[in-house]
Amino acid sequence: MNTRVKDVVSGGVLLAVGLLVLQSALGDYRVGTFARMGPGLFPALVGGLLAGLGGLIAITALLRAPGGSAVSDETFERRAFVVVLLAITLFPFVLIRLGMLPAVVAVAVISVFAAPGARPLPTLMLVAALAVVVWVVFGVLLQLPIDFVRWHWR
Amino acid sequence: MTMLEAVHLGLSEALALENLLYCLIGATLGTFLGVLPGIGVFVSISLLFPVTLHLSPTAGLIMLAGLYYGTLYGGSTASILLNVPGTPSNAVACLDGYPMTLNGRGGVALLISSVASFVGGSFAILLLLAFSTTIAENALRFQSAEYFSLMLLGLVAASVIGGGSALKGLASVVLGVLLGTVGMDLISGVQRFDFGVSTLADGIPIVALAMGLFGVPEVISSIRNQCGRNRVPVGSVSFRSMIPTRDEARRSLLPMLRGSGLGGLLGTLPGTGGFITSFMSYAVERKLARDPERFGRGAIEGLAAPEASNNAADQAAFIPTLTLGIPGTPVLAILLGVMIIHGINPGPNLVFEEPRLFWGLVMSFWVGNIILLILNVPLIGIWVKVLMIPYRFLFPTILVFVCIGTLSVNNDPFDVLVLAGFAALGYGFRLSGYSPAPLILGFVLGPMLEENLRRTLLISRGDAWVFVERPISAVILGLCTLIIVYPVLRALLRRRHLPS
Numbered sequence: 001m002n003t004r005v006k007d008v009v010s011g012g013v014l015l016a017v018g019l020l021v022l023q024s025a026l027g028d029y030r031v032g033t034f035a036r037m038g039p040g041l042f043p044a045l046v047g048g049l050l051a052g053l054g055g056l057i058a059i060t061a062l063l064r065a066p067g068g069s070a071v072s073d074e075t076f077e078r079r080a081f082v083v084v085l086l087a088i089t090l091f092p093f094v095l096i097r098l099g100m101l102p103a104v105v106a107v108a109v110i111s112v113f114a115a116p117g118a119r120p121l122p123t124l125m126l127v128a129a130l131a132v133v134v135w136v137v138f139g140v141l142l143q144l145p146i147d148f149v150r151w152h153w154r
Numbered sequence: 155m156t157m158l159e160a161v162h163l164g165l166s167e168a169l170a171l172e173n174l175l176y177c178l179i180g181a182t183l184g185t186f187l188g189v190l191p192g193i194g195v196f197v198s199i200s201l202l203f204p205v206t207l208h209l210s211p212t213a214g215l216i217m218l219a220g221l222y223y224g225t226l227y228g229g230s231t232a233s234i235l236l237n238v239p240g241t242p243s244n245a246v247a248c249l250d251g252y253p254m255t256l257n258g259r260g261g262v263a264l265l266i267s268s269v270a271s272f273v274g275g276s277f278a279i280l281l282l283l284a285f286s287t288t289i290a291e292n293a294l295r296f297q298s299a300e301y302f303s304l305m306l307l308g309l310v311a312a313s314v315i316g317g318g319s320a321l322k323g324l325a326s327v328v329l330g331v332l333l334g335t336v337g338m339d340l341i342s343g344v345q346r347f348d349f350g351v352s353t354l355a356d357g358i359p360i361v362a363l364a365m366g367l368f369g370v371p372e373v374i375s376s377i378r379n380q381c382g383r384n385r386v387p388v389g390s391v392s393f394r395s396m397i398p399t400r401d402e403a404r405r406s407l408l409p410m411l412r413g414s415g416l417g418g419l420l421g422t423l424p425g426t427g428g429f430i431t432s433f434m435s436y437a438v439e440r441k442l443a444r445d446p447e448r449f450g451r452g453a454i455e456g457l458a459a460p461e462a463s464n465n466a467a468d469q470a471a472f473i474p475t476l477t478l479g480i481p482g483t484p485v486l487a488i489l490l491g492v493m494i495i496h497g498i499n500p501g502p503n504l505v506f507e508e509p510r511l512f513w514g515l516v517m518s519f520w521v522g523n524i525i526l527l528i529l530n531v532p533l534i535g536i537w538v539k540v541l542m543i544p545y546r547f548l549f550p551t552i553l554v555f556v557c558i559g560t561l562s563v564n565n566d567p568f569d570v571l572v573l574a575g576f577a578a579l580g581y582g583f584r585l586s587g588y589s590p591a592p593l594i595l596g597f598v599l600g601p602m603l604e605e606n607l608r609r610t611l612l613i614s615r616g617d618a619w620v621f622v623e624r625p626i627s628a629v630i631l632g633l634c635t636l637i638i639v640y641p642v643l644r645a646l647l648r649r650r651h652l653p654s
Binding site for chain 1: 205324344553565577617
């Protein structure tokens with residue numbers, strides 16, 4: 001994707017978000033007057049501003065000569081993105097079901113695959129070391145009120 | 155209170171054993187984290203922010219501040235030895251610092267960068283000592299209208315000056331303000347945009363937001379580059395190799411002072427951090443040099459000036475943060491968040507109501523900077539070893555700590571899902587060329603902006619002209635307009651000069 005397409009898409013998304021906020025702020029909350037602003041007025045103003053800026057970003061991108069600035073600054077790292085987000089999203093669920101240490105192991109084991117060419121032995125050592133460090137720092141030293149391993153799950 | 159009394163009170167507080175200890179821990183840990191590539195100030199502060207909630211407010215803030223300048227300090231080590239900037243502010247250090255390493259002057263580069271950082275930091279601390287009481291005294295006369303305008307100036311400056319597209323910066327800041335409205339409306343008590351989730355009733359957790367927007371995307375986009383990179387040992391950096399020649403010392407003196415001046419003065423403006431000023435002072439030195447072609451090939455001036463100026467700017471950013479309650483940089487927005495959690499109200503009253511905390515914090519900057527200067531010389535061997543830790547082991551560790559750190563603030567697993575959401579948004583920002591820094595600033599200042607707007611209009615009975623009728627507010631709003639209009643005008647003029 002070149003910069004122009006990115007700008008049109010991102011501007012469009014911001015425009016849509018701004019309009020949604022505007023609609024929700026005016027519809028769901030009391031607006032009031034300028035002298036006595038209700039909870040809806042400020043979000044409505046800001047939402048409108050966001051929609052305007054999003055629109056401007058999209059329009060200026062459309063008006064620009066196509067292909068003019070095709071600088072590809074960041075490449076989309078699909079593998080890293082998917083794996084890292086998966087690891088983070090799983091953390092709270094494993095935590096609730098099995099406890100902190102299994103959650104740490106899950107995040108570490110999954111995220112290792114974000115980089116190609118992971119080897120089993122170093123990974124195992126890393127995970128073991130992390131589990132010990134987490135237990136010592138957060139369990140023994142800071143005494144977080146969290147089950148480190150939940151034995152009686154259902 | 156005279157300046158001497160302030161210094162005395164501050165020193166007695168900063169040198170109290172507990173505070174000194176946390177200053178040491180913060181500065182050292184910060185340097186350690188700053189040396190690690192891919193960990194910037196945001197990540198290091200967000201990682202340790204939950205820990206500081208267990209400390210006394212003064213100790214907690216001193217430790218966070220120590221982390222802040224420690225990370226900046228450590229970042230230049232990675233730039234100089236590996237050509238990998240630890241933090242964006244240190245990117246300029248790569249330009250001449252890394253060539254110095256290639257020329258076998260790496261030790262000298264490290265020493266000069268430490269000394270320059272110290273000089274820059276000290277200059278900004280002097281500014282803080284000299285002006286903070288005066289600024290706070292004048293600001294006490296401010297009413298909600300002035301506050302509103304001042305916050306608007308901070309937001310506009312942060313989004314437009316920050317580099318990149320001004321429109322995108324403004325969009326980012328506005329989105330941040332919008333996210334700041336989530337949670338309970340302070341005036342009416344109505345829950346806004348919480349989507350029925352009880353966790354969001356207190357607003358979006360700031361640690362989840364900051365780590366999601368900065369930490370995780372940084373990890374995602376460094377994984378492939380960093381893991382593929384072979385970390386070439388730079389050889390040992392001995393004490394002897396750090397001693398500069400007479401000529402090197404002489405040539406770096408003036409650039410250091412110029413860099414400190416530029417960084418200290420510009421850094422005071424809300425929104426201009428070390429990143430911009432370091433590039434500016436590099437440009438200045440290059441202009442002033444008799445032989446500019448040496449720059450980029452290991453010119454010591456090109457290292458000394460930006461290193462002094464980024465530390466001066468990042469330290470001077472504490473001036474608006476502490477005296478007005480308006481964060482000088484997005485990172486300091488998090489620091490203000492910590493203050494509020496501890497029940498301390500940031501603003502011009504801080505220096506008068508909490509003089510021990512205020513001056514203790516200010517003087518701890520100096521203590522911390524001296525600790526860094528002393529520590530960095532013997533520890534440099536260890537930092538070089540830290541640089542060799544493969545990123546393959548580093549990034550799963552960072553992610554584990556990011557998850558636990560987010561969780562531990564409120565002990566709520568839902569916060570980690572919020573983190574994942576903002577990580578996706580932050581990566582989207584990176585891909586499409588938006589800067590997340592203005593968003594954080596908007597997020598922290600947004601609720602205060604709304605409160606002051608509503609209060610002003612309540613007093614003026616809905617008359618919006620008060621903002622331009624009150625002279626101070628009018629001047630500030632004029633500045634805002636100038637900042638927005640200037641780039642547009644420049645773009646228009648430039649287009650006219652181009653042959654179409």
